[in-house]
Amino acid sequence: MRTLYQFPISHYCEKTRWHLDHKGLDYQVDDLFPGLHRLKSKRLAGIVTLPILQDGAKVVGDSTDIALYLEAQYPDRPLLPDDLAERAEVLALEERFDRMGVHVRRWLYGQIRQWDSVMHAMLKVYRPLFGLRDLMKPVLINGVQKLYGVTPERVAKSQAELLLGLELIEEKIGGDPSRYLVGERLSLADIAAASLYAPMFTPAGTPWADIAGHDAQTQAFLDEVFARPAGQWILRRYAEDRQRRT
Ligand SMILES: N[C@@H](CCC(=O)N[C@@H](CS)C(=O)NCC(=O)O)C(=O)O
Incomplete structure (x- = not known):
């Protein structure tokens, strides 16, 4: 039995759901x-964050x-290239966009x-157990404002970071939303970038699609980033590469 411990709206949990779904693994x-x-x-x-995956007796957080565990354990439909230089690039980008998830989250909570x-x-x-949920x-x-450092200064810095990340995507794809970040096929780098930016771009079928609550200025900013090649690239990765369990 395979269990994913998660929060449905966590973009890090979405990243793991995408990996599992891509591999066609039941969970x-x-x-x-x-x-x-x-x-x-x-x-x-031994950690405080989710996702955590339990795969039989093995637990990975x-x-x-x-x-990386799934790549090693279930090598079909690989998400790491064979070529060593490409593999190193994928791993470096995965890490870079993984850190970007912190900025996306802080920026969104700040809006x-x-x-x-x-x-x-x-x-x-x-x-809704005894009204506890509402309480x-x-x-x-x-809690989220404290935990994720949602202060105006840090939100502004995060906005600058996430614009740099969008520029990096555009550089890697040469401005063409049909291309992948590294090589000719989907990799861990693409999944990290697309899933960790997804709460801003709310692709159809994701848990963020119905969330509203920001002002017109934020909407104008979002409209701008949607129109960019990187914004189109994120939506395209979802439309073309995000298989879901049926
Ligand atoms: N580096 C971690 C980050 C995961 C993370 O930040 N998860 C958040 C939800 S988006 C979390 O569990 N926060 C709850 C907490 O810190 O108490 C990963 O890639 O799994």
């Missing part, structure tokens, strides 16, 4: 409640470690003016 999800998840994650893998739809998307999978909302809003 069940266990949606842990934000905050309380730490009891389980520490016990399982951290989306990059999970990706929210109205938390209702975010809280709904975050908590709708959990049963937790203010705690969670405060």
